[in-house]
Amino acid sequence: xxxxxxxxxxxxxxxxxxxxxxxxxxxxxxxxxxxxxxxxxxxxxxxxxxxxxxxxxxxxxxxxxxxxxxxxxxxxxxxxxxxxxxxxxxxxxxxxxxxxxxxxxxxxxxxxxxxxxxxxxxxxxxxxxxxxxxxxxxxxxxxxxxxxxxxxxxxxxxxxxxxxxxxxxxxxxxxxxxxxxxxxxxxxxxxxxxxxxxxxxxxxxxxxxxxxxxxxxxxxxxxxxxxxxxxxxxxxxxxxxxxxxxxxxxxxxxxxxxxxxxxxxxxxxxxxxxxxxxxxxxx
Amino acid sequence: xxxxxxxxxxxxxxxxxxxxxxxxxxxxxxxxxxxxxxxxxxxxxxxxxxxxxxxxxxxxxxxxxxxxxxxxxxxxxxxxxxxxxxxxxxxxxxxxxxxxxxxxxxxxxxxxxxxxxxxxxxxxxxxxxxxxxxxxxxxxxxxxxxxxxxxxxxxxxxxxxxxxxxxxxxxxxxxxxxxxxxxxxxxxxxxxxxxxxxxxxxxxxxxxxxxxxxxxxxxxxxxxxxxxxxxxxxxxxxxxxxxxxxxxxxxxxxxxxxxxxxxxxxxxxxxxxxxxxxxxxxxxxxxxxxxxxxxxxxxxxxxxxxxxxxxxxxxxxxxxxxxxxxxxxxxxxxxxxxxxxxxxxxxxxxxxxxxxxxxxxxxxxxxxxxxxxxxxxxxxxxxxxxxxxxxxxxxxxxxxxxxxxxx
Numbered sequence: 001x002x003x004x005x006x007x008x009x010x011x012x013x014x015x016x017x018x019x020x021x022x023x024x025x026x027x028x029x030x031x032x033x034x035x036x037x038x039x040x041x042x043x044x045x046x047x048x049x050x051x052x053x054x055x056x057x058x059x060x061x062x063x064x065x066x067x068x069x070x071x072x073x074x075x076x077x078x079x080x081x082x083x084x085x086x087x088x089x090x091x092x093x094x095x096x097x098x099x100x101x102x103x104x105x106x107x108x109x110x111x112x113x114x115x116x117x118x119x120x121x122x123x124x125x126x127x128x129x130x131x132x133x134x135x136x137x138x139x140x141x142x143x144x145x146x147x148x149x150x151x152x153x154x155x156x157x158x159x160x161x162x163x164x165x166x167x168x169x170x171x172x173x174x175x176x177x178x179x180x181x182x183x184x185x186x187x188x189x190x191x192x193x194x195x196x197x198x199x200x201x202x203x204x205x206x207x208x209x210x211x212x213x214x215x216x217x218x219x220x221x222x223x224x225x226x227x228x229x230x231x232x233x234x235x236x237x238x239x240x241x242x243x244x245x246x247x248x249x250x251x252x253x254x255x256x257x258x259x260x261x262x263x264x265x266x267x268x269x270x271x272x273x274x275x276x277x278x279x280x281x282x283x
Numbered sequence: 284x285x286x287x288x289x290x291x292x293x294x295x296x297x298x299x300x301x302x303x304x305x306x307x308x309x310x311x312x313x314x315x316x317x318x319x320x321x322x323x324x325x326x327x328x329x330x331x332x333x334x335x336x337x338x339x340x341x342x343x344x345x346x347x348x349x350x351x352x353x354x355x356x357x358x359x360x361x362x363x364x365x366x367x368x369x370x371x372x373x374x375x376x377x378x379x380x381x382x383x384x385x386x387x388x389x390x391x392x393x394x395x396x397x398x399x400x401x402x403x404x405x406x407x408x409x410x411x412x413x414x415x416x417x418x419x420x421x422x423x424x425x426x427x428x429x430x431x432x433x434x435x436x437x438x439x440x441x442x443x444x445x446x447x448x449x450x451x452x453x454x455x456x457x458x459x460x461x462x463x464x465x466x467x468x469x470x471x472x473x474x475x476x477x478x479x480x481x482x483x484x485x486x487x488x489x490x491x492x493x494x495x496x497x498x499x500x501x502x503x504x505x506x507x508x509x510x511x512x513x514x515x516x517x518x519x520x521x522x523x524x525x526x527x528x529x530x531x532x533x534x535x536x537x538x539x540x541x542x543x544x545x546x547x548x549x550x551x552x553x554x555x556x557x558x559x560x561x562x563x564x565x566x567x568x569x570x571x572x573x574x575x576x577x578x579x580x581x582x583x584x585x586x587x588x589x590x591x592x593x594x595x596x597x598x599x600x601x602x603x604x605x606x607x608x609x610x611x612x613x614x615x616x617x618x619x620x621x622x623x624x625x626x627x628x629x630x631x632x633x634x635x636x637x638x639x640x641x642x643x644x645x646x647x648x649x650x651x652x653x654x655x656x657x658x659x660x661x662x663x664x665x666x667x668x669x670x671x672x673x674x675x676x677x678x679x680x681x682x683x684x685x686x687x688x689x690x
Contacts, residue, residue, distance in 0.1 A: 016367060016376040039407035043393060043400075050395050121390040122408055123367040123382075280369040281299065 029125040040132035059143045067092035070212035093240040094211040101177045107133030108181025169239035176261035182268030186275045231257035290342040295374035297335040334360040336516035347486045347493045349507035357516040380459025389449035394438035419455040427451035499655030501604030532658040543657030556584040577629035590645040595624040598640035
């Protein structure tokens, strides 16, 4: 049989072939299915607060309560230093960044397994599932950010020019979280263990990251150097400094963290795309 | 070669690796090492299984192609490959135009979302843009007959309403190539007819190409002009629908085919029929009988929750879907488990190929229905001295033969 001749209507021809080892990282399908990306994100958001009494209020309450607990445990009980800013505000800023990271990783990594029937029965770019998780988490983040701005205003703090750096930290935080999420999502298709291990690992990471305390608390020298191997350390600290306008940012650890974030994102993307075509058979 | 080819499938094969039982971990340490090693080492014992061996065919624009074959023949795998859900292991396929595939009714429907929200979500999942859904919205709702419940979460819908809405969204997708798997096994008969009509309209009015998989030979017969018969991962017959259906029936009429597996019902259905076993009165399994010879059909079904007043129904249909005879079991309250109902068919039927309809009801409500499944041939040679005649059709009433009188 010959190949298909050109149609008068010149409809595009799709050629289906066995997967090859290396395929071009073609992301054009994402654009064609952009409506689905938003539809899935919208579904996520609607479902999260349907049949809850307080609804969207939870987006605000969760980080507020979390910040309160951190302020109490680290600020009051352990008497750690938060610089010259209120501990609650300090912890809230850290939690903003952490919740974004945590939410994106969890949402993205569980997205394929949670939508197994879609993966097995419908064709669409699989990347949409983790990406829609990123999108829906971002909305929560924006709402919590607005509350953070109100808190700042009430406490009489003005962030100043450092605020301009906040989007920069956010981008790298998102790259890191999405990369990790993609990696875990692809692995979780074959090994559901990932889904069980991840919350525990993230719990460890929360306490190993400067969310409720500053890097300054870690003894300088080798301990702090080891501590900064966690790329989240520089990213969360950077975001908080940008938001509150107090504190210092290590240049070298920032470059390191940003490099890791980009590398992890690209790795996640490649691994996901390579495993993608087998998802329907394995899931 | 003419220029209106839309699908070209060339030597496509699909091999699955099926992992067989591994050595089981007996100690915690072993479990841990195995669990940690597992992501990096290939599982040792794998058997290969060819779901599709070597499939080639072409489809022209506007053609309605039926794909038939027994369970496990490879039909669904073929459709999944054509829909790009899973890749082939060998071979190549060219598709021209937008592909819409409906492998399951209501995939992606979310019970917590309202009918309106689900229409938009499901439309997007099937590949429609928001603008297209806006344009088709009223017509989707009208076809599904769910206007009054648009803002009610679909978890409150009856299963019939649910299926109607789900099919309706898919039916309004306007693809160049529409791929439909056994989706009409759900829903009531009237709606099944309506769906078939809609698919016919999609094919003949908008000039789309349709690939249609079904166990219901009546549906294939009325909808398709051409059919493929798949058996053991290969296309063993490709041509005009009548010839292919006849070959399929012949295939089914072999002794092995006296057990007909039935399609699954709705996902959440409390009961489903599993199979029909056909045999002679001597209990020997077969599916070809002589004219006037009595035979037996055993319907096997399964309940996964207790149901009151269960009745099993069994019927015969002509290949065009017209009903011939129906039998009903006596009602009985049943607890979960497997059951059988035996129907003795001593009705003299004219020589024909017939198919089955199987239904289950509880409290007079239908909980499972499949029609056009399986096949049975009644031969033209009568058993005893000629009370029955080979000519005529349907049920041959011979008990009281009226005298012919001069007017």
